[in-house]
Amino acid sequence: MSSIRNESFDLIISNPPxxxxxxxxxxxxxxxxxxxxxxxxPELLACAAKLLSDDGRLYxxxxxxxxxxxxxxxxKTGLFLSRRVxxxxxxxxxxxx
Numbered sequence: 869m870s871s872i873r874n875e876s877f878d879l880i881i882s883n884p885p886x887x888x889x890x891x892x893x894x895x896x897x898x899x900x901x902x903x904x905x906x907x908x909x910p911e912l913l914a915c916a917a918k919l920l921s922d923d924g925r926l927y928x929x930x931x932x933x934x935x936x937x938x939x940x941x942x943x944k945t946g947l948f949l950s951r952r953v954x955x956x957x958x959x960x961x962x963x964x965x
Contacts, residue, residue: 876921883929884912909934910941917945925950 916926939949
């Protein structure tokens with residue numbers, strides 16, 4: 869983030885790691901991509917708040933069970949929920965750990 873400190877953005881889109889306190893894969897790259905150990909939600913929100921322009925928007929793809937937590941954390945950084953869209957997956961899709 870240090871190389872873009874003086875820039876601001878109108879839009880930031882993030883699909884942050886979903887899992888917190890879940891069993892982990894033995895694959896290090898998969899762990900990094902899927903688990904929030906290296907990028908906690910409060911850190912993500914604080915960085916986004918610093919990088920957004922005054923009218924900027926942050927779009928997040930999140931699991932439904934953390935939306936309330938994210939909204940509470942976002943309020944601490946001056947961000948707030950303006951629209952929520954719920955997506956539903958397919959029951960036939962097999963998830964890999």
